[in-house]
Amino acid sequence: MSTRGGVFIVGGGLAAARTAEQLRRSEYTGPVTIVSDEDHLPYDRPPLSKEVLRAETDDVTLKPAEFYDENNITLLLGNGARSVDTANQKLTLADGTELSYDELIIATGLVPKRIPSFPDLKGIHVLRNFDESIALRQEAGSARRAVVVGAGFIGCEVAASLRGLGVDVVLVEPQPSPLASVLGGQIGDLVARLHRAEGVDVRCGVGVSEVGGTDRVQKVTLDDGTELDADLVVVGIGSHPATEWLADSGLEIDNGIVCDDHGRASAPHVWAIGDVASWRHTLGHQVRVEHWSNVADQARVLVPAMLGQDTPSTVSVPYFWSDQYDVKIQCLGEPEADDVVHVVEDDGRKFLAYYERDGVVAGVVGGGMPGKVMKARSKIAAGAPIADVLG
Numbered sequence: 001m002s003t004r005g006g007v008f009i010v011g012g013g014l015a016a017a018r019t020a021e022q023l024r025r026s027e028y029t030g031p032v033t034i035v036s037d038e039d040h041l042p043y044d045r046p047p048l049s050k051e052v053l054r055a056e057t058d059d060v061t062l063k064p065a066e067f068y069d070e071n072n073i074t075l076l077l078g079n080g081a082r083s084v085d086t087a088n089q090k091l092t093l094a095d096g097t098e099l100s101y102d103e104l105i106i107a108t109g110l111v112p113k114r115i116p117s118f119p120d121l122k123g124i125h126v127l128r129n130f131d132e133s134i135a136l137r138q139e140a141g142s143a144r145r146a147v148v149v150g151a152g153f154i155g156c157e158v159a160a161s162l163r164g165l166g167v168d169v170v171l172v173e174p175q176p177s178p179l180a181s182v183l184g185g186q187i188g189d190l191v192a193r194l195h196r197a198e199g200v201d202v203r204c205g206v207g208v209s210e211v212g213g214t215d216r217v218q219k220v221t222l223d224d225g226t227e228l229d230a231d232l233v234v235v236g237i238g239s240h241p242a243t244e245w246l247a248d249s250g251l252e253i254d255n256g257i258v259c260d261d262h263g264r265a266s267a268p269h270v271w272a273i274g275d276v277a278s279w280r281h282t283l284g285h286q287v288r289v290e291h292w293s294n295v296a297d298q299a300r301v302l303v304p305a306m307l308g309q310d311t312p313s314t315v316s317v318p319y320f321w322s323d324q325y326d327v328k329i330q331c332l333g334e335p336e337a338d339d340v341v342h343v344v345e346d347d348g349r350k351f352l353a354y355y356e357r358d359g360v361v362a363g364v365v366g367g368g369m370p371g372k373v374m375k376a377r378s379k380i381a382a383g384a385p386i387a388d389v390l391g
């Protein structure tokens, strides 16, 4: 039994690193400990489906080891949290170590969904962590044909990166277009066009019914009976919050750890941040965001709230991006699939669209239009009438 006290951050990704950094920036001088189930230093995930997969880099570390030494941040790696006793403020790790916390910040991210009916064959991958990206890259080196199941952001990026490695790709999506549930059908169709132009066989409105092979995957059968040869399958059908280890904690969990608008969870001295956290929106509903820039925004709110300091009063405009081929797709604001979409520019590859809800500009989505996307920030923040941007 060991006790340490101070702030414990469970999770070894972006949210853990940013929170630890913010604690020191906010002049918290007590002990800070990061507990991660991974052996790596906290690292960045966006390159995993892009530069790492395309073998352009292996360096995704967010901060070098010296940063943690210099800032007196203890890293407990390769020993994840198994449970938490919120009444007694105790954390138990996978190896049975018990730790006492003054404040606990949960930053455990997501677990990729798998398809339980798929057999256990070589060549079937998911992509959430560094080791999975390297494993996929190694097999992609000798693969001829990949089937990517799911055309969300990660599926689309993987399809693009595999094309870059010279692999034939079939992208299978049960919805009518890629990204349809996030950005709606109009933008989804433009994204499908982009992939088709790069030689991806995009098949929408159809799912996968079966995967076959002996030792390794050889065949994928679609719902419509089509049989596809494949020596690589990547399942990109989304993820769920990594909260299984909290099953007996008594914490309120509903599509993530339910928090107030400062990241405070339902038990005293427990907080949550990043992909695993469902924060209360200023309009009163709960929102769980799975995007990179949200993490730093939340750290800037959570840490001062935890330390009893003033929290920022400005609300940042949500932002995320996705790199597919040479096109950076950027989303600013809160575009939703059922908004009215105004495509104002389209040159056959690049595009710009404003999203209208209740007469105001709710968001902007651009493909290869960085300046124009960012220019809409103040209008979105102000809830400007849609006519202001369509002008």
Ligand SMILES: Cc1cc2nc3c(=O)[nH]c(=O)nc-3n(C[C@H](O)[C@H](O)[C@H](O)COP(=O)(O)OP(=O)(O)OC[C@H]3O[C@@H](n4cnc5c(N)ncnc54)[C@H](O)[C@@H]3O)c2cc1C
Pocket: 010, 011, 012, 013, 014, 015, 016, 035, 036, 037, 038, 044, 045, 046, 047, 048, 049, 079, 080, 081, 082, 107, 108, 109, 110, 127, 128, 129, 154, 242, 245, 273, 274, 275, 276, 289, 290, 291, 292, 293, 295, 319, 320, 321, 322, 323
């Ligand atoms: C392949 C990929 C590409 C992406 N590309 C983009 C992009 O282009 N643009 C964008 O905006 N966003 C992108 N994202 C999303 C972005 O990376 C995430 O929003 C961000 O990583 C969230 O950080 P996090 O710390 O909350 O979660 P994570 O980065 O997932 O970190 C969670 C950490 O907690 C660890 N953990 C889990 N359970 C336990 C436990 N019980 N005990 C201890 N540790 C535990 C995990 O192993 C992991 O290290 C991408 C994500 C992925 C996976």
